[in-house]
Amino acid sequence: MSGRELRETRRSSTSVTRVRQIGMYAAHVVLGLNMSEVGRGFGRDRTTVQYACHIIEDMRDDEEFDRIVLMTERITAAAFRNTELR
Numbered sequence: 001m002s003g004r005e006l007r008e009t010r011r012s013s014t015s016v017t018r019v020r021q022i023g024m025y026a027a028h029v030v031l032g033l034n035m036s037e038v039g040r041g042f043g044r045d046r047t048t049v050q051y052a053c054h055i056i057e058d059m060r061d062d063e064e065f066d067r068i069v070l071m072t073e074r075i076t077a078a079a080f081r082n083t084e085l086r
Contacts, residue, residue, distance in 0.1 A: 021052035022069060026076040028053055 020042060027038045028049065035046040035053075042049070060066045 021056055022072055024049045024052040025056040025069070026072050030073050030076045031080055 024038050024042055024044070027033050027041065028035060033041075035049040038044075038049045039046045056069060060069055
């Protein structure tokens with residue numbers, strides 16, 4: 001999935017939307033970016049990021065989905081380990 005697809009403002013397929021939501025969640029939780037910052041990065045409003053984070057948190061009750069999110073969190077943390085974000 002391309003970064004362009006993740007930032008498009010028009011309606012997306014469910015799979016693109018879910019990947020975007022996981023990305024927003026990881027950026028907020030792992031990187032510590034506030035919701036406005038995450039929203040700017042994804043071309044969305046902070047309320048959309050807030051909604052995405054709530055959706056992902058609720059979906060983490062499913063073990064398989066939780067493993068996917070956990071792996072995404074680990075990859076995000078590793079990718080930005082030596083990067084100053086602010």
